[in-house]
Amino acid sequence: xxxxxxxxxxxxxxxxxxxxxxxxxxxxxxxxxxxxxxxxxxxxxxxxxxxxxxxxxxxxxxxxxxxxxxxxxxxxxxxxxxxxxxxxxxxxxxxxxxxxxxxxxxxxxxxxxxxxxxxxxxxxxxxxxxxxxxxxxxxxxxxxxxxxxxxxxxxxxxxxxxxxxxxxxxxxxxxxxxxxxxxxxxxxxxxxxxxxxxxxxxx
Amino acid sequence: xxxxxxxxxxxxxxxxxxxxxxxxxxxxxxxxxxxxxxxxxxxxxxxxxxxxxxxxxxxxxxxxxxxxxxxxxxxxxxxxxxxxxxxxxxxxxxxxxxxxxxxxxxxxxxxxxxxxxxxxxxxxxxxxxxxxxxxxxxxxxxxxxxxxxxxxxxxxxxxxxxxxxxxxxxxxxxxxxxxxxxxxxxxxxxxxxxxxxxxxxxx
Numbered sequence: 001x002x003x004x005x006x007x008x009x010x011x012x013x014x015x016x017x018x019x020x021x022x023x024x025x026x027x028x029x030x031x032x033x034x035x036x037x038x039x040x041x042x043x044x045x046x047x048x049x050x051x052x053x054x055x056x057x058x059x060x061x062x063x064x065x066x067x068x069x070x071x072x073x074x075x076x077x078x079x080x081x082x083x084x085x086x087x088x089x090x091x092x093x094x095x096x097x098x099x100x101x102x103x104x105x106x107x108x109x110x111x112x113x114x115x116x117x118x119x120x121x122x123x124x125x126x127x128x129x130x131x132x133x134x135x136x137x138x139x140x141x142x143x144x145x146x147x148x149x150x151x152x153x154x155x156x157x158x159x160x161x162x163x164x165x166x167x168x169x170x171x172x173x174x175x176x177x178x179x180x181x182x183x184x185x186x187x188x189x190x191x192x193x194x195x196x197x198x199x200x201x202x203x
Numbered sequence: 204x205x206x207x208x209x210x211x212x213x214x215x216x217x218x219x220x221x222x223x224x225x226x227x228x229x230x231x232x233x234x235x236x237x238x239x240x241x242x243x244x245x246x247x248x249x250x251x252x253x254x255x256x257x258x259x260x261x262x263x264x265x266x267x268x269x270x271x272x273x274x275x276x277x278x279x280x281x282x283x284x285x286x287x288x289x290x291x292x293x294x295x296x297x298x299x300x301x302x303x304x305x306x307x308x309x310x311x312x313x314x315x316x317x318x319x320x321x322x323x324x325x326x327x328x329x330x331x332x333x334x335x336x337x338x339x340x341x342x343x344x345x346x347x348x349x350x351x352x353x354x355x356x357x358x359x360x361x362x363x364x365x366x367x368x369x370x371x372x373x374x375x376x377x378x379x380x381x382x383x384x385x386x387x388x389x390x391x392x393x394x395x396x397x398x399x400x401x402x403x404x405x406x
Contacts, residue, residue: 085359085361085362086359086361086362087353087357088350088353121404124404125400125401125404128396128400129396129397129400132335132338132393132396132397132400133393135335135338135339135342136338136339136342136389136393139338139339139342139343139346140342140343140345140346141346142343143342143343143344143346143347143350144346144347144349144350145350146347147291147346147347147348147350147351148350148354150290150291151351151354151364152362154290156288156289158288158289159288159289159355159364159367160365160367161354161362161364161365162363162364164362164363186339190335190336190339193331193332193335193396194332194335196400197328197331197332197335197399197400197403198328200400200403200404201324201327201328201403
C-alpha cells in the first residue's frame with residue numbers, strides 16, 4: 001500500500017495549495033480518496049441494468065401474451081381481446097424491445113465504467129444521456145397503457161365508454177401486470193441516471 | 204489578464220506530469236481552458252428553463268380552459284365536455300403546477316450555476332436529478348392525456364368506445380394543443396438534463 005500513501009501525501013499538498021486560491025484542483029484529490037465508493041457505484045449501475053432488463057422482459061412477455069377469447073359467442077362474432085386491439089398496448093409491445101436492446105448494448109459500457117474508472121467520462125456521459133431518453137420513452141408507453149387500463153377498468157360515463165374488464169378479467173389482469181413491470185423499469189432508469197450523475201461529478 | 208496567463212502555465216506543467224502517469228489531474232486544466240464554453244452552457248440552461256416555464260404555462264392554461272357545451276340538449280341532460288370529466292386530463296391539470304413550481308424554484312439555482320461556475324457542483328447535481336424526475340412526471344401526464352385524446356379522436360371498435368370528437372370539436376382541439384405543449388416541455392427538460400450532464404463532466 002506504499003502507492004496509496006504517496007497519493008495521500010500528494011492530496012494534502014494539493015489541498016493546501018487550494019487554500020491559496022487554486023480551486024480548480026478540487027476534483028482530483030476527491031477522486032482518489034473516494035475510489036472504492038466510485039467502484040461501488042459502477043458495480044451497482046451494472047446490477048441495476050441487469051434488473052431493468054429483467055423487468056422490461058417481464059413487461060413485454062406479459063403484454064405480448066395477453067389474448068383472451070370469451071367462452072361464448074353471438075351469431076355474428078366471437079368476443080376476443082388481444083393487446084393489438086388497442087394502439088396504446090401495441091406501442092407498448094413495439095417500444096419494449098428497443099428498451100431491452102438499449103439495455104443489452106449499454107452493459108458493455110457499464111463494464112468499461114467499472115474497469116477503467118477514472119478515464120470513463122465519455123462512456124458515462126453517453127450512458128446518462130441515453131438513460132434519460134429511455135426514462136422518457138419507457139414512461140411514455142407505460143403511462144399511455146396505464147391510462148387505457150384505467151379506462152378499461154372504470155370506463156367513463158361522460159364519454160359513454162363502458163368498462164370492459166367485467167368481461168375480459170384475464171386480459172385486464174395481465175395488462176395491469178405489464179404496466180406495473182414497466183413502471184418498475186422506469187424507476188430503475190431513474191436510479192441509473194442519479195448514479196451516473198453522482199459518478200460523473202467525481203471525474 | 205495576467206492571472207489567466209499564470210493559470211495557463213500551471214496547466215502545461217500539469218499536463219506534462221500527467222504523461223508520467225498522474226492522470227487524475229486531467230479534469231482541472233480542461234475546466235480552465237473551456238471556461239467560456241461552460242458559461243455558455245449555464246446561460247443556455249437558464250434560457251431553456253424560462254422557455255420550459257412558458258410551455259408548461261401554455262399547456263395548463265389551454266387544458267384548464269377546455270369546457271365546451273353543445274348548443275342542443277335533450278329532455279334529460281345537456282351535452283357538456285370539460286377536462287375534469289376525464290381523469291387523465293385532471294392529472295394533467297394537477298401535475299402541471301408542480302412542474303411550473305419546480306421550474307420557478309430551479310431558476311435561482313441556475314443563476315448560481317452561472318455566477319459561481321467552478322464551484323457549482325452541488326446545485327448542478329441537484330438540478331440534474333430533479334430535472335430527470337420532472338422528465339418522468341411530465342412525460343407520464345402528457346402521454347396519458349395523449350392516449351385519451353387519441354381515443355377521443357379515433358375511438359376503438361374492439362372495446363366499443365366511440366369517438367367523441369365529431370361532437371366536441373373545440374374540446375378536442377384545445378386538449379390536443381395542451382398535449383403538444385406538454386411534450387415540448389418534455390423535450391426542453393431532456394435538453395436541460397443533457398446540458399447539466401455536459402457541465403457536470405467538466406467539474
